[in-house]
Amino acid sequence: MATRRPRARLDDLFFRVGTGAFAILLIAAVIGIGITLIQDSWLSISTFGWQFWQTDYWDPVAGKFGARPFIWGTLYSSFLALAISTPIALGIAIFISELSPAWLVRPMVFLTELLAAIPSIVYGLWGIFVLVPFVRYLETLVPQWAKAIPLFSGPPLGLGMLSAALILAIMVIPFSSSVAREVLRSVPQAQREGAYALGATRWEATRMALFYARTGIIGAVMLGFGRALGETMAVTMVIGNSPQISWSLFAPQYTMAAVIANEFAEAADELHLRALIEIGLVLFIITLIINVISRMLIWSMGRQRRPAPRRRSVLKEAAA
Amino acid sequence: MIRDRWRRLLSNVIMMLCGLSVLIALVPLALILFYVVSKGIGSLNFAFFTSMPKPVGEPGSGMANAIVGSFIVVGLGAAFAIPIGIICGVYAAEYAGTRIASGVRFAADTLNGVPSIVIGMFAYGIAVLPFRQFSAFAGGVALGTMMIPLIMRTTEELLLLVPSTLKEGALALGATRARAVFTVVLPAALPGIMTGILLALARIAGETAPLLFTSFNNRFFSTDIWQPISTLTVQVFFYAISPYEDWHRQAWAGALVLVGIVLLCSVAARLATARMERMHRGG
Numbered sequence: 001m002a003t004r005r006p007r008a009r010l011d012d013l014f015f016r017v018g019t020g021a022f023a024i025l026l027i028a029a030v031i032g033i034g035i036t037l038i039q040d041s042w043l044s045i046s047t048f049g050w051q052f053w054q055t056d057y058w059d060p061v062a063g064k065f066g067a068r069p070f071i072w073g074t075l076y077s078s079f080l081a082l083a084i085s086t087p088i089a090l091g092i093a094i095f096i097s098e099l100s101p102a103w104l105v106r107p108m109v110f111l112t113e114l115l116a117a118i119p120s121i122v123y124g125l126w127g128i129f130v131l132v133p134f135v136r137y138l139e140t141l142v143p144q145w146a147k148a149i150p151l152f153s154g155p156p157l158g159l160g161m162l163s164a165a166l167i168l169a170i171m172v173i174p175f176s177s178s179v180a181r182e183v184l185r186s187v188p189q190a191q192r193e194g195a196y197a198l199g200a201t202r203w204e205a206t207r208m209a210l211f212y213a214r215t216g217i218i219g220a221v222m223l224g225f226g227r228a229l230g231e232t233m234a235v236t237m238v239i240g241n242s243p244q245i246s247w248s249l250f251a252p253q254y255t256m257a258a259v260i261a262n263e264f265a266e267a268a269d270e271l272h273l274r275a276l277i278e279i280g281l282v283l284f285i286i287t288l289i290i291n292v293i294s295r296m297l298i299w300s301m302g303r304q305r306r307p308a309p310r311r312r313s314v315l316k317e318a319a320a
Numbered sequence: 321m322i323r324d325r326w327r328r329l330l331s332n333v334i335m336m337l338c339g340l341s342v343l344i345a346l347v348p349l350a351l352i353l354f355y356v357v358s359k360g361i362g363s364l365n366f367a368f369f370t371s372m373p374k375p376v377g378e379p380g381s382g383m384a385n386a387i388v389g390s391f392i393v394v395g396l397g398a399a400f401a402i403p404i405g406i407i408c409g410v411y412a413a414e415y416a417g418t419r420i421a422s423g424v425r426f427a428a429d430t431l432n433g434v435p436s437i438v439i440g441m442f443a444y445g446i447a448v449l450p451f452r453q454f455s456a457f458a459g460g461v462a463l464g465t466m467m468i469p470l471i472m473r474t475t476e477e478l479l480l481l482v483p484s485t486l487k488e489g490a491l492a493l494g495a496t497r498a499r500a501v502f503t504v505v506l507p508a509a510l511p512g513i514m515t516g517i518l519l520a521l522a523r524i525a526g527e528t529a530p531l532l533f534t535s536f537n538n539r540f541f542s543t544d545i546w547q548p549i550s551t552l553t554v555q556v557f558f559y560a561i562s563p564y565e566d567w568h569r570q571a572w573a574g575a576l577v578l579v580g581i582v583l584l585c586s587v588a589a590r591l592a593t594a595r596m597e598r599m600h601r602g603g
Contacts, residue, residue: 008496015498019411023424026408026468030427033434036445091341099335108342110590115349117582119526121553122575125560126352129359129568170348177345201331223433230435232529233557257437257529264441265454265533280441284434291433 037281044274052278058243060263065275067282069243073253074283077161077235078228080249081168086221089173090210093180093220098206109178116174124237127167132158132238135166139250154250159240162249167238168228176224183216183301184209219297226290230283232257256283353579360576363569368577372541373555376564383574385541386555389456392543393535393551394525396460401467402517408468409475410501416480425476428469439465440530448534456542456549459535463524470523474516478509511596515589522585526578528553552578 038045044052048065055066096108136158146152154160187209195205210217240252241262256279267273371382408428412421443462448454482505490500506513536548537558552574559571 008494011496011498015496015501016415018498019407019414020420022404022407023411023420026404026431026472027420027423027427029465029468030430032446033431033438033442036442037438040441040445040449088341088344091338092345095335095338095342099338111346111349114583114586115345117522117526117586118349118352119528119553119578119582121526121528121556121560122352122356122579125556125571125575126355128560130351130355170345173345201327203331203334204327206334226433230433230437232435232437237557237560257435260437260441261529261532264444265536277441277445280438284438287433287435287438288430291430295429295433 033284034281037277037284041274041278041281044271044278047271048275052275053282056243056245058259060267060269060272060275063269063271065271067256067275067279069245070254070256070259070279071282072245073161073239073243074229074255074257076253077164077168077239077255078225080161080165081172081228082221082225084165084169085172085176085224088169089176089220089224090180090217092173092177093184094206094210096177097181097184098202098209109181112174112177115170116178120171120231120233123167123171123234127163127234127238131167132163134158135160135163138162150247151249153248154246156250157240157252159238160248160250160252161239161246164235164239164253164255165249167234168231171231171234172224172228175227176220179220179223179298180217183213183220183298186216186301187212213301215297216301219294219301222290222294222297226287226294229290230257230287232261236261256280356572356575356579359569359572360574363573364576368570368573373539373570376566381566381570383550383552383555383570383577385538386550386552386574387577388541388543389535389538389549390525390552392545392549393456393459393531394463394521396457396545397463397467397524398517398521399464400460401464401471401520404464405468405471406475406506406513408472409479410506412472412476413479414497414501424472428472431465432469432473435529436462436466436527437529440532440534443530443534451546453546454534454536454548456535456545456547459531459549459551460545462530462534463527466527466530467520467524470520471513471517474520475509475513478512478516479505481512482508511592515592515596518585518589518592522582522589525581525585526553528557532557 044065052065052067053071054068055064056068057064057066058069092108092112096105100108136156139156139158139162142152142156191212192205192209195208200208235255236258239255239258241254241258242252243254243259244251246253260276260280260283263272264276267276367380368382369387370384371380372384373386374381408424412424415421440462443458443465447458447461479501486508487500487505490504491497495504531551531554535551535554537554538548538550542549556571556574556578559567559574562568
């Protein structure tokens with residue numbers, strides 16, 4: 001006995017250090033992504049400085065690198081996608097968590113998950129051959145007088161901001177709606193019962209639940225925003241890939257992820273490659289910030305509800 | 321009274337809109353599946369799986385090299401992501417309260433949110449630049465990096481679901497902590513972890529962006545992990561943006577295979593989960 005104890009303690013120490021080393025490796029890997037990107041793009045950062053993000057002219061052959069149109073395209077397409085997807089995603093979350101009969105919940109969750117599981121490249125393929133022609137047709141329906149509005153100016157190409165925003169919206173819906181659904185589920189039932197007892201209609205009770213869950217809902221929407229910012233293939237295939245800053249929904253534009261996907265493998269010039277990595281670095285930083293904030297919001301919702309399920313499980317154990 | 325009626329009307333209208341939004345979301349899903357199946361099925365034949373890509377117009381063209389390539393790259397990714405993911409998950413579950421555990425949890429969530437194209441750049445930086453060579457290995461590094469957080473989080477969650485009495489029993493019999501975890505707790509959670517791995521595989525098998533400049537592409541049949549390799553997703557991309565009708569058909573067929581793989585994985589995972597739930601309820 002006396003000889004066994006220290007041995008066991010030593011084994012436990014090995015176990016802890018051994019598994020801990022992998023955990024630290026993973027933490028180091030995430031930090032490593034940032035460091036690698038900074039290192040690999042340093043040439044571009046030191047050559048162009050802030051100029052890089054303040055000029056609009058992107059011509060790798062002439063050695064001119066201005067990345068502002070890409071930031072614009074990424075932010076504009078993601079905001080448009082959110083504007084389209086948020087009401088729909090919330091509607092789905094409300095339907096599943098508040099309205100739907102119990103037998104319908106599982107199949108519907110499965111279908112929305114399926115929407116999330118379809119590979120980005122398949123969305124892109126469908127986008128090129130089905131969505132873009134449809135959008136082109138829609139664009140030809142816009143009457144001449146409406147063309148004066150900046151939002152609808154330009155020829156009806158199909159390939160452009162509108163197609164990109166639509167496809168992004170479709171791709172973001174399952175993410176936002178599944179998180180929003182979880183958040184709504186964490187609202188205590190008593191909250192709704194109280195509202196009903198006071199004579200509230202279904203919508204009024206739901207609105208109460210939405211208000212209770214507001215931080216989590218904002219987190220869900222932001223999580224979708226982070227997804228939209230980094231989405232690459234589908235957007236690359238339908239946005240038209242033309243670096244310009246325009247409010248027009250019809251204009252072909254470009255995003256940060258798309259320019260990397262298109263030019264990275266063929267970037268022969270050192271500076272061109274480094275400039276693309278700098279774009280990747282900024283994309284990394286933006287999505288990192290968005291994700292951290294949204295996780296904190298969702299997490300703060302989760303903390304409020306923790307005690308409830310635990311109490312229920314204790315009861316169940318006592319009954320068994 | 322009028323106010324009441326108005327309130328009820330508003331409630332019904334909004335609830336109807338919620339139902340409508342479900343339909344709106346299902347329309348693109350149905351359309352995508354319809355087009356992928358109807359356009360893909362015509363070009364999908366035996367040759368698609370067994371023969372090599374041929375120049376435009378020549379019949380009997382296939383994607384044999386890309387299909388094999390996809391399996392190699394995904395397999396490489398899984399080979400290094402599964403052990404790392406599981407061990408990190410074990411640590412996070414076993415030492416849940418420690419600072420490193422919250423750190424690794426945070427790191428995994430962060431990694432999960434990093435755009436796949438940025439992960440590709442990271443893999444380019446550590447696995448392509450040093451060797452001055454695109455390779456299947458670099459593609460595996462990229463996909464594996466994406467897979468780790470998914471596997472780690474499932475492992476952690478499922479380990480915490482295993483009743484603690486099981487582990488306490490093992491410890492009481494004199495097992496060390498490592499032994500208790502690896503021979504008692506982990507096997508109990510294994511079916512669930514396998515499900516998680518299946519879902520993670522389904523997700524990375526459809527990835528294209530991180531492969532564009534890591535495993536790149538290869539017109540020939542290659543199984544050398546230090547050479548560029550063709551993958552299904554990248555091949556579909558290049559075919560889709562090509563101007564040839566013939567290649568578009570190939571792209572649809574490739575998309576059908578991809579969707580088939582993804583569907584198969586998620587349905588299998590779903591069935592496994594349902595069975596486990598039944599077992600839990602029964603026991």
